[in-house]
Amino acid sequence: MAVNKINSRSPYYIVAAGTEGSTTGDSSETQEERDAKQEIYKLNIVQVVSGSNVQSPGSGTSGTDIKLRAIPSNFTGNGVYTWTGGNAAAEGTTSEIDFKETLGSGVTNQEFSYGCSTLDADGNTITATAFIVSWATATQYTATLTLTNERKPSISSRGYNANVTLSSTIQAQRVDTLQKLEIETFEVKGRAGDSYSFAIDTLVDTPYFN
Secondary structure (H helix, E strand, O other): OEEEEOOOOOOOEEEEOOOOOOOOOOOOOOHHHHHHOOEEEEEEEEEEEOOEEEOOOEEEEOOOOEEEEEEEEOOOOOOOOEEEOHHHHHOOOOOEEEEOOOOOOOOOEEEEEEEEEEEOOOOOEEEOOOEEEEEEOOOEEEEEEEEEOOOOOOOOOOOEEEEEEEEEOOEEEEEEEOOOOOEEEEEEEEEOOOOEEEEEEEEEOHHHOO
């Protein structure tokens, strides 16, 4: 079994089965079909809120603990997790950590980026995509955009691409790529009275114009 990093910046690893000098699977398979059979090693950071896992971005109240959890996907970590960013870096090497950030005098909100990495069974370092937490001195609320994909088939990857640009008063603008699932949600955090925006940019491939 071979383990290969997709590229130097990617948090993903590809695990391919088979022996050297041989091929596996039906030679008539498309590359897309072969890719679907490969396992992807991934380490995902979530914030634990009332027992539920919340995807990035998360939120925290200045001076109050939050919990972050690192979840391996398709591999078993070696049990040692290295956390980075803010006060998370000093909270030990377990997969779950509790910590807080305290904003300085006159600072009402600030974003922090947190990271985590661990080793797989072969000693490869698996690094999670950064988890963003918006810290504020006031209660934060969540604005959610839900997109329902009614293309047939609903998970088709052909014909178009789309990005969602989102931001709020206390969250920096970011661009998320539409994954073309049947239902997708996008969230931003904000305080009472804050503004927020969602902008969808869709590009239709030339052969699909009528």
